[in-house]
Amino acid sequence: MSLSTLQQNLLPLIEKALQDYINSLDFDLVNDLKEMITYHMGWHDDEADSASHGKRLRPLLLLLCTGALHDDILKALPAGISIELLHNFTLIHDDIEDRSPLRHGQPTLWKKWGIAKAINTGDALFSIAQMSMLKLRETCNERIAAESAHRLNQTSLQLTSGQHIDLSFENMEKIPVDAYLDMIKGKTAALISLSTNLSGLISGQSGIVQKHLSEFGKSLGMAFQIQDDGLGIWGDPEITGKSAVSDIQTRKKTLPILYGLEKSLEFKKMWDKENLHAEDVTQMAEALEACGAKAYAQSKTKAYTEKALSNLERLFPKKNDEAQALIELSERLLNRKF
Secondary structure, eight states, rough: OOHHHHHHHHHHHHHHHHHHHHHHHOOOOOOHHHHHHHHHHHEEEEEEEETSSSOOHHHHHHHHHHHHTTOOOOGGHHHHHHHHHHHHHHHHHHHHHHHHHHTEEEEEEHHHHHHHHHHHHHHHHHHHHHHHHTTHHHHSSSSHHHHHHHHHHHHHHHHHHHHHHHHHHTSSOOOOOHHHHHHHHHIIHHHHHHHHHHHHHHTTTOHHHHHHHHHHHHHHHHHHHHHHHHHHHOHHHHHHOOOHHHHHTTTTOOOOHHHHHOHHHHHHHHTTTTTOOOHHHHHHEEEEEEEHHHHHHHHHHHHHHHHHHHHHHHSSSSOOOOHHHHHHHHHHTOOOOO
């Protein structure tokens, strides 16, 4: 069974489970809070709008890994819901902290409802994510639910630590590439690593297998974030739903930009200008590509993707449909446009 076929089966399952869980909660006194959650999640008129929500990559990885381990994917569904809601909690807060006006081609939550209500909605999703993870009591057992919730909170601390470092970078003149890679291990790779790791816990795998699953997810997360860094400069806004060269406009110190600051005097001179005009931003993107920043980011993406695939080979020497789909998904991330 191909990745496309499995996605056609699993993504509607994930989307319905997310909506059903939100709809099961009591919002009688705060209907507008539920409206904000459903708006951010990309749901309109009680239906999922595939153009306005994310790829649901994290729960998809969790379910595929569980299936690749020859276990029932439905056992892992509460954890998948939890991880996706936690991810969206971070997106709401990141959009505020980064002052991002758009996500998936629509105004971000804080732009539409204001900062205070957006923060509160993110906090609500954090709480709901905890509640969903504990539903593993029903599909697995008390021990697995408690340990999964513990790992979720450990990962939450890694996420917020990574974001703290990212925000601190704004006031630092020089940032070593290694420091940046450490930051994205927390901010992005940690949650993807949790997604793959929990499949091992849920299906009763050994500590060694769980470690390889974590390493697979971490490497994939690193590749995913560095690819995203490139899209923040050279991505097509019609496909990404974000402004072109948005990371330059907001002076966000991503991997290609750090490389350019180190390697290109032309880029650094423009970066140091007090005010950036549209033509400056375009020239800066061109200067980054000319000095090799784009090629460098692509090479790092490829290296982390190959590391992820190496862990998959170790985990699944004999591949069932889900294991083969994991390989195909990892390879697609290297060439994604959004």
